[in-house]
Amino acid sequence: MLLLEAHLKAQPADAQAMTLLAGAQMARGQHARAAELMQAALAVQDNAEVRTALGLSLLGSGQPAGAVAELEAALKKDPRQLRAAVSLVGLYLRERQDAKALALAESLVRQQPRQAGLLNLLGTARLRSGQADAARQAFEQAVQLDARLMPAQINLARLDAQAGRLDAAAKRLAELIGREERNVDAMLEMAALARRQQRPAEVQRWLEKAAAAAPAAEVRPGLALVDLHLQAGRPDAALEPLRKLGAKAPQNLAVLLADARVRLLLADTAAARNTLATATRVANFDAPVQVEIASLQLAAGHPEGADYSLQKALSGQPDHLPALALQAELSLRRGELAQAEQQARAITQMAPRRAIGYSLQADVAMARRQPAAAIELYRRAHQTEPSTDTAIRLFSALGSQPDGARLALPVLEQWVKVQPQDLAARRALADGQARAGRYAAARASYESLVQQAPADGRALNNLANVLLKLNDPGALAVAERALALRPTDADVIDTAGWAAFRAGQADRALQLLRDARLRAPDNPDIRFHLATVLAQGGRRAEARDEVEAALKTHAAFDSVAQAQALRESLQ
Numbered sequence: 175m176l177l178l179e180a181h182l183k184a185q186p187a188d189a190q191a192m193t194l195l196a197g198a199q200m201a202r203g204q205h206a207r208a209a210e211l212m213q214a215a216l217a218v219q220d221n222a223e224v225r226t227a228l229g230l231s232l233l234g235s236g237q238p239a240g241a242v243a244e245l246e247a248a249l250k251k252d253p254r255q256l257r258a259a260v261s262l263v264g265l266y267l268r269e270r271q272d273a274k275a276l277a278l279a280e281s282l283v284r285q286q287p288r289q290a291g292l293l294n295l296l297g298t299a300r301l302r303s304g305q306a307d308a309a310r311q312a313f314e315q316a317v318q319l320d321a322r323l324m325p326a327q328i329n330l331a332r333l334d335a336q337a338g339r340l341d342a343a344a345k346r347l348a349e350l351i352g353r354e355e356r357n358v359d360a361m362l363e364m365a366a367l368a369r370r371q372q373r374p375a376e377v378q379r380w381l382e383k384a385a386a387a388a389p390a391a392e393v394r395p396g397l398a399l400v401d402l403h404l405q406a407g408r409p410d411a412a413l414e415p416l417r418k419l420g421a422k423a424p425q426n427l428a429v430l431l432a433d434a435r436v437r438l439l440l441a442d443t444a445a446a447r448n449t450l451a452t453a454t455r456v457a458n459f460d461a462p463v464q465v466e467i468a469s470l471q472l473a474a475g476h477p478e479g480a481d482y483s484l485q486k487a488l489s490g491q492p493d494h495l496p497a498l499a500l501q502a503e504l505s506l507r508r509g510e511l512a513q514a515e516q517q518a519r520a521i522t523q524m525a526p527r528r529a530i531g532y533s534l535q536a537d538v539a540m541a542r543r544q545p546a547a548a549i550e551l552y553r554r555a556h557q558t559e560p561s562t563d564t565a566i567r568l569f570s571a572l573g574s575q576p577d578g579a580r581l582a583l584p585v586l587e588q589w590v591k592v593q594p595q596d597l598a599a600r601r602a603l604a605d606g607q608a609r610a611g612r613y614a615a616a617r618a619s620y621e622s623l624v625q626q627a628p629a630d631g632r633a634l635n636n637l638a639n640v641l642l643k644l645n646d647p648g649a650l651a652v653a654e655r656a657l658a659l660r661p662t663d664a665d666v667i668d669t670a671g672w673a674a675f676r677a678g679q680a681d682r683a684l685q686l687l688r689d690a691r692l693r694a695p696d697n698p699d700i701r702f703h704l705a706t707v708l709a710q711g712g713r714r715a716e717a718r719d720e721v722e723a724a725l726k727t728h729a730a731f732d733s734v735a736q737a738q739a740l741r742e743s744l745q
Contacts, residue, residue, distance in 0.1 A: 223248075223255075237459070237490060238265060254285075263295055267302055275299045283312075290320035297329055306333060324350065328359050335367055343367055356387040358395060365398065372628050374659065378402060385415065390422045393429055400432050407631065407663035409439040425456050427463060434470050446474040454483050459490030465497050472500075472507065480504055495521065499530045506537055514538050529559035533567055545575060556585075562598050565589040569602060579610035590619075597627055604636065613643045631659030635666045638673055650677045664694035672703045675710075683707050691720075698724040698731040705740060718744045 242265050248258040259282055266275035279299040282292045297312030310333050316326035327350055334343035344367055350360040361384035368376035381402060384395035396419040403412040416436060419429045430453040437446035450471050457463040464487035471480040481504060487497040502517035515538045522531025536551035549571050556564035565586060572582035586603035590596060604619035620637035627633060634656035641649035653666075653673040660666040671686030687704040694700055705720035721741045724731070731737075 238269065238462075239491065241265060242269070253281075256282075260292075260295065263299060267299065272299070272302045276303050288319060290316040290323050290326065293319065294323060294326040294329065297326070301329070301333075306336070309333065322353075324354075324357065324359060328363055331360075331363055332366075335363075335370060340367055340370065358384050358388050358392055361387065362395060362398065369629060374402075374406070374629070385418070393419055393423050393426050397428055397432055400436065404436070404439070405629070405631070405659075407660035407666065409436050410662075412436045413440075425452075427453060427456055430456065431466060431470065434474070438470065438473050443474045443476075446470070447476050447479065450474065450476070450479060450483075454479070454486065457483075457486070459486055461487040461491040461494040461497055464490075465494070465500055468497075468500055468504075472504070477504060477508065493524070495525060495528065495530065498524075499534060502534045503537070506534075506541060509541075511538055511541055514541075527558060529555035529561065529564045532558060533564065536567070536571070540571065545571065549575075560589075562589075562593075562596055565599055566602050569606065573606060579606065579612070582606060583610065583612075594622075595626065597623060597630075600626075601633065604633075608636065608640055608643075613640050616640045617644065617646075629659060631656045631663070631666060634659065635663075635669050638669050642669075642673060642676060647677065649673045650679075662693070664690045664697065664700065667693065668697070668700045668703060671707075675703070675707050680707060680711060684711070695723075696727065698727045698729055698737070699733050702731075702733045702737040702740070705737070709740065709744060714744055 242262065245258045245262045245265070248255045249262065253259075259278060263275050263279050263282070266272070266278065276296075276299040279292070279296040283289070283296045286292055293312050293316035297309040297316065300306075300312060301309035310330065313326045313329045313333070316323055317330065320326075327346060331343045331346045331350075334340070334346065344364070347360045347363050347367070350357050351364075354360075361380050365377045365380035365384065368374075368380060378399070381395050381399045385399060388395050396415045399415040400412040400419075403409065403415075412432075413436065416429070416433050419426070420433065423429050430449055434446045434449045434453065437443070437449060450467055453467050454464065457467060464483045468480040468483040468487070471477070471483060480500070484497050484501050484504070487494055488501075491497070498517065498521055502514050502521065505511075505514035505517060515535065518531055518534035518538060520531075521528075521534060525531060532551050532555035536548040536555065539545075539548035539551060549568070552564070552568040552571050556568050569582045569585045572578055572585060575581060583603070583606055586599055586606065590600050590603055593599065600619055600623050604616050604623060607613075607616035607619055617637065617640050620633055620640060623633045624630060624637060634652055638649050638653035638656060641652060650670075650673040653670040656666050657670040667686050667690040671683045671690060674680075674686060675683035684704075684707050687700065687707055690697075690700045691704050701720045701724035705717045705724065708714075708717035708720060718741070721737050721744065724737050725734070725741060
């Protein structure tokens, strides 16, 4: 590098030397500097190789839109630019431009039909386009050409699992691990298989094996372990895999963001802010990542940090819609309603066929206590660009009005009917039905949710609560399933304890409810449930203490009327 830099001082117009130096910079992760060099080289010599190098450096520096433009220009100049084409397929897939990705992958395979890696790429593009059978054919052709091509073997195992052929998938993966005992991808797929089979202990075992086998730069198994603990309601248990990840990849953005999320769940906002400050610096001008960081900074109560991250995002991409939208949301949170409205209107003008501008204007109207205007704007947002977000926003706004359940529930009922795989919308619908006292409908919604996501402990817990409302004896079994998935979640422990009490298992109920009370001493429903069990067991003084503690919260909790009646009975 020093020789190249010295050469460029003497020969500043040498495009080939610039390209070589840019390649060295990219190898060291200095993508922004590499992009500067390649832009200078492009001014001297416009050819396909320079365009390719510029596109790759822009991709590395977090500018995908610029990368796409340069890689497309490189291919236009020379369709044989393989690096440009392969990178472009990946970018198209990342940006959900599946048709473009498929067309380009097919073109590459026509040029080089015996290139196993390109066939695997084609299979990936076909799979994203919903062509599972054609994808399998491409993967099998790739394996025939190169039996040791791990990505194609992994993809075939995934297709087996998706088709319900779990034994075939496990056999293929076991063979891969037998040939290569530190095959991290195969171990991760084994964990995914165990998850499909609802075997959480096996999931954790495979993820721990993968994390132990992973090289220094490989963070996926550790991050998957963090996610596993978070899904089980164990944010404290996520700290150990995070510590190991931080030791081997302290500047990895995914690790930094995971650490911040865990710190927020543990209410350690100071640590979260520190981590996010590092992430902002590492992310440079990568607009999507800076928006994610800004969202977490808002959750950490640090609007100034969020503002700085958004400024960096917009420096890299001035028209980045999510950054502009979050900037308007930030103004709204600060109570700067006029500015928020101005920003929302500007977004609507810039992207009239997108929902976000109308939704933000609706948010401003809600902040001004203008619900009728807000509902019309939310409705327009949903009509303009129907999505989970617009459906839930409209549902929430309607639900806040008098007779809200009657007005709001049909919105999500219709949406879930059209989009049956939308778990977020189905969850919101089930929660709304339960709040409205429509327990039979809520039961059906939660059962559908659990059928699609059997490892969702929160959904199982809510289903158990609905079954308790319906006096269904199956509530305890469902509550125990939720408890197995979220053994440290106070709400889940409470539900299992209350279900055990209702099933006549007073000793089990007392054990669980004492545990729940220790984990969440300020939860009045938990203390009322514990008081009820204590009272039935003849421990009137303890029961009186618990129910008094529940009623001292001054909260309108679910069981407040029953708690008051219990207190009267204990006088």
